[in-house]
Amino acid sequence: MAEVLVLVETQDGELKKATGELLTAARTIGEPSAVVLGPAGTADAIASALAEAGAEKIYVAEGDDVAGYSVAPKAEVLAQLVSEKSPAAVLIASSQDGKEIAGRLALKTGNGLLTDAVDVDADGVATQSIFAGAMTVKSKVKGPVAIITVRPNSIAAQPQAGAGAREDVQVQISDAAKRSAILDRVEESTGSRPELTEANIVVSGGRGVASAENFKVIEDFADSMKAAVGASRAAVDSGFYPHQFQVGQTGKTVSPQLYVACGISGAIQHRAGMQTSKTIVAVNKDPEAPIFELADFGVVGDLFNVVPQATEAVKARK
Structure with a gap:
């Protein structure tokens, strides 16, 4: 052989x-x-x-x-x-x-x-x-x-x-x-969270998160499930989250068991980086958002109402 x-x-x-x-x-x-x-x-x-x-x-x-x-x-x-x-x-x-x-x-x-x-x-x-x-x-x-x-x-x-x-x-x-030597290495700390491309669960935020401060909502939900945190290109370009956490065609490709997209419209650039996820859950206040075409489960609602409730529900079951 x-x-x-x-x-x-x-x-x-x-x-x-x-x-x-x-x-x-x-x-x-x-x-x-x-x-x-x-x-x-x-x-x-x-x-x-x-x-x-x-x-x-x-x-x-x-x-x-x-x-x-x-x-x-x-x-x-x-x-x-x-x-x-x-x-x-x-x-x-x-x-x-x-x-x-x-x-x-x-x-x-x-x-x-x-x-x-x-x-x-x-x-x-x-x-x-x-x-x-x-x-x-x-x-x-x-x-x-x-x-x-x-x-x-x-x-x-x-x-x-x-x-x-x-x-x-x-x-x-x-x-x-x-000809190309490595002079220094800097490891970006993710704390206790798993590495993005290695994680079984990924929670990502998009433009709908609205600010860098609001990403705390996404991080809290991810931490409740011991998940990695991701971001769409729109969120990264807006300065809401660091580039190394971008999921998409020009970012990282992930394929976890569970992917939760919060405030992400579902543009094809983002879909290319996560659509092979085994189960996809989308939270978006726009019922016509393209992400719902891809999602296995969808929640139409304000992520700032939905996600904190989901975080508390997960914590209550531990």
Whole structure:
């Protein structure tokens, strides 16, 4: 059975949920092999978790040459592994960095690339939402190695213990890949809230929230459910909430189990970033708002009346 390489993502020294999802998807195609890229010691901290999630092999490339620069060295390491291991596919999380790594890898190896897949079958056929979600298509790479980026939260992780056999990779990074060095890292704190693209529940506010101060209503509701907080582009552009929390075609793509849209009209730009959510609830005072066409449940009403009541109801059930 051919290997399927999975690029591992971590946060605070722990596996991101997306990695477990990718390993599950990889198992449908072939033998899951995790690829760990980062500073020295990264693999030691997550090796057991990778094996529990289903990694049969763990390829490790660590050190300053990988961690001290932008995405180019990561693409070179993956290209080296593709050449040596001849995998059936390479699966990468559909994040900003992930898409760039995948694009570089496709160019270096001469293989096809599919982005934003929401499912992958045993034949390597990827299901994608395209044209801002207006259509769903099935696509397959014509070539020996399929390079696919997968949206977080789109595939349910199903852990299945693997051997987790470690193999260290001799890193040979070109000078060209070192032209963009990382000089400093600043982590944006979200407090106790989960990371936006990792969250099972997301509560987002839009233009209808009306001000940055009023976003406290959205945050309180999110905190009552241990959810992440998101915002529409209109809210971000108006200065109501920081850009890193924007959900949409030009922001982050989320696919949680529950998405609550508060005061969001439902423009196609926003829908493209959240419409694969399993259950969508919309709160808007305009009964004709496009968001209701997409929502599984809708509440027509003033969010400043509806959301605080919902917050209290959730708290009362704890």
